[in-house]
Amino acid sequence: xxxxxxxxxxxxxxxxxxxxxxxxxxxxxxxxxxxxxxxxxxxxxxxxxxxxxxxxxxxxxxxxxxxxxxxxxxxxxxxxxxxxxxxxxxxxxxxxxxxxxxxxxxxxxxxxxxxxxxxxxxxxxxxxxxxxxxxxxxxxxxxxxxxxxxxxxxxxxxxxxxxxxxxxxxxxxxxxxxxxxxxxxxxxxxxxx
Ligand SMILES: [Zn+2]
Ligand SMILES: [Zn+2]
Numbered sequence: 001x002x003x004x005x006x007x008x009x010x011x012x013x014x015x016x017x018x019x020x021x022x023x024x025x026x027x028x029x030x031x032x033x034x035x036x037x038x039x040x041x042x043x044x045x046x047x048x049x050x051x052x053x054x055x056x057x058x059x060x061x062x063x064x065x066x067x068x069x070x071x072x073x074x075x076x077x078x079x080x081x082x083x084x085x086x087x088x089x090x091x092x093x094x095x096x097x098x099x100x101x102x103x104x105x106x107x108x109x110x111x112x113x114x115x116x117x118x119x120x121x122x123x124x125x126x127x128x129x130x131x132x133x134x135x136x137x138x139x140x141x142x143x144x145x146x147x148x149x150x151x152x153x154x155x156x157x158x159x160x161x162x163x164x165x166x167x168x169x170x171x172x173x174x175x176x177x178x179x180x181x182x183x184x185x186x187x188x189x190x191x192x193x
Pocket of ligand 2: 160161162163164165172173174
């Protein structure tokens with residue numbers, strides 16, 4: 001039995017050249033695959049997900065390691081990779097700072113032809129020195145799937161801009177005079193005229 005994939009500690013090549021935040025990266029060794037045309041190979045890999053930071057907020061994957069289904073097939077000179085995984089992320093609602101969670105489901109495809117030029121669609125950026133960077137790919141695919149705003153629920157009322165109270169718990173409005181003391185001062189002047 002050939003060891004086709006490995007999980008090892010290495011630096012995130014993008015953004016962390018010094019390896020200070022070294023983490024576990026799952027890669028698939030393509031040299032060991034030896035696929036015949038038409039053959040389909042299925043692998044289940046454990047992918048470790050680092051927390052995602054969005055709009056200054058941190059969203060943890062729980063569990064941090066998720067199983068990813070990888071299907072590998074050979075089509076007219078190129079290798080086709082199909083990735084499927086489901087993650088669970090949780091963190092703060094971007095409107096009310098309450099608990100928010102989401103379950104991004106990923107279906108992604110990459111093509112790889114070792115002879116394709118770098119600009120070509122068949123040149124996957126996730127294949128580095130004959131290794132498919134499953135962790136990096138999975139992470140990017142999840143990031144693409146995340147909404148612009150992560151909310152506790154779609155109709156979250158957010159925090160009151162005046163007093164900061166949670167408008168979901170305590171729906172209220174403020175009188176305009178209360179809202180801005182300068183208006184009160186102006187009204188005082190008007191009364192004097
Ligand atoms: Zn909310
Ligand atoms: Zn208020």
